[in-house]
Amino acid sequence: MSEKASHENHLYNLVCMAACNGEKYIDAQIKSILNQLNEDDRLFISIDPSKDQTKEIVDTFKKQDSRIFALNGPGQGIQKNFEFLLSKAQVYLKKRRDYDPECLQKTLIYLCDQDDLWHKNKIPVVEKFFLQEPINLLVHDCDLIDENGLMLEQSYFELHRTKPGYLDNLVRNSYIGCCMIFRAELLEKILPFPQPIPMHDQWIGLKARQYGRQKWLKEPLISYRRHGKNASDLTHSKLTQMIQWRFQIIKALLQK
Secondary structure, three states: OOOOOOOOOOOEEEEEEEEOOOOOOHHHHHHHHHOOOOOOOEEEEEEOOOOOOHHHHHHHHHHHOOOEEEEEOOOOOHHHHHHHHHHHHHHHHHHHOOOOOOHHHHEEEEEEEOOOEEOOOHHHHHHHHHHHOOEEEEEEEEEEEOOOOOEEEOOHHHHOOOOOOHHHHHHOOOOOHHHEEEEHHHHHHHOOOOOOOOOHHHHHHHHHHOOOEEEEEEEEEEEEEOOOOOOOOOOOOOHHHHHHHHHHHHHHHHHO
16 A cells, blocks of 8 residues: 655545456556555445456455445446446545545545556646646546557557547547546536436536636556457547537536
């Protein structure tokens, strides 16, 4: 467990990981996260019904580390799993507020995939910017690795010509959930996810932008793993599908 300097502006970190059939990589990912967490931080893992040993691996970690909360996911896909995770985080923080009234202001929510790898400096770098700047959300860069951990690309931002503007991300989404961290105060603004929306990370990013400033950090803080099961995640959709998705997200932003 890492040791952090104590100071008045100490932040809590609550990591939300969605898992399903992830036995091949989840062990390494959990270790890369736990090595950075303080004793007051938490790792929530929601496991959708899986055909492999994902649940057993998570349960083993849970028995050894009280910072891990293992949850049975709703089994309705990745978007519903993250919505479920964030709702559980919200309930947990409301209870924590009974003995720590400022916990919502002091807690950072991290979205996390099961198959990536966090860089060793992710949490210290993220905390630094949230303590120094009046932001409610941070998006950092990532490098891309293959299923064996070999480097594919040095920068997601450069590869996809990422732009931070609100209108830019309304038209062409650059938000990538596993690279997003936001203040827990936003939970009441983004939950529940409106239906239908194309991507939960785009919804969270655009909604957060309506309530405050964001930081786009051109520094890779995780290694995003490309493999057979997620290789299509970063490809472009058909134009008609993209137009339909944009209409859905605009409608949701106007209504909620």
